[in-house]
Amino acid sequence: MAEKSYAVIGLGRFGSSVVNHLHKAGYEVMAVDENEERVQEHVEAATHAVQADSTDEQALRDVGIGNFDVVVVAIGVDIQASILTTLLLKELGVKRIVAKAQNPRHGQVLYKVGADRVVFPERDMGIRVAHNLVSPNVLDFIELSPDYGVAEVAVSEKMQGKSLVELNVRAQFGVNVVAIKTNNDFNIAPGPEVLLQEGDILIVVGHNDDLRRFEEEM
Ligand code: ADP
Numbered sequence: 001m002a003e004k005s006y007a008v009i010g011l012g013r014f015g016s017s018v019v020n021h022l023h024k025a026g027y028e029v030m031a032v033d034e035n036e037e038r039v040q041e042h043v044e045a046a047t048h049a050v051q052a053d054s055t056d057e058q059a060l061r062d063v064g065i066g067n068f069d070v071v072v073v074a075i076g077v078d079i080q081a082s083i084l085t086t087l088l089l090k091e092l093g094v095k096r097i098v099a100k101a102q103n104p105r106h107g108q109v110l111y112k113v114g115a116d117r118v119v120f121p122e123r124d125m126g127i128r129v130a131h132n133l134v135s136p137n138v139l140d141f142i143e144l145s146p147d148y149g150v151a152e153v154a155v156s157e158k159m160q161g162k163s164l165v166e167l168n169v170r171a172q173f174g175v176n177v178v179a180i181k182t183n184n185d186f187n188i189a190p191g192p193e194v195l196l197q198e199g200d201i202l203i204v205v206g207h208n209d210d211l212r213r214f215e216e217e218m
Helices: 013-024 036-041 057-062 079-091 104-112 121-134 169-173 208-217
Strands: 005-009 028-033 048-051 070-073 096-100 117-119 138-143 148-154 176-182 185-187 201-207
Touching: 005 013, 013 028, 028 036, 036 048, 057 079, 070 079, 079 096, 079 104, 104 117, 121 138, 121 208, 148 208, 169 176, 169 208, 201 208
Parallel strands: 005 028, 005 070, 028 048, 070 096, 096 117
Antiparallel strands: 138 148, 148 201, 176 185, 176 201
């Protein structure tokens, strides 16, 4: 299968981070912004960096936007520009559009005008940080749906030297430990008898309510 090509429109903090990561991972990525300075900052970090106003249909055609497999709309503050850009991309036949939303209403509109996926980076980061504040053992949290998530939880004193079966994790909390990270090693199918050690990190999947109980009580 041929490697995918990406275009990122809007080179603020979020768009810039997406461009950098894709480029480092070796993908073709075109960086687009209406602001020439922002474009110049990305000349090295992207395969192409071009100045264009994405609310101008002809400008989008000129940069060949239809040739990219995935286009990311990373315009945040200017909600009108973000919506109009998404609509134009859809009309121009872009196969997959991922758009960043400022708030739930903005997200709803983006889906209506044709986004295939809407991301809420500020909201998601807020949730991740809040989990860590409530329980410092929680190193990270990713929402899978409004009800389910994956948490990265550092082994607490209470868990050290015990096995998953002894801790009775599944029956007591209804969550599943799907992997254990020890230093840089990953045990991706941990048996029930594996003894947990100081410094180990558990990757736990479950309902948010159950995860919260696990985080608080463990
Ligand atoms: P962040 O919160 O991720 O920093 P911003 O909303 O501050 O995002 O940045 C969005 C970027 O999108 C800015 O660099 C801005 O110049 C660019 N941008 C805004 N409107 C357009 C447009 N119509 N066409 C192209 N780029 C745009």
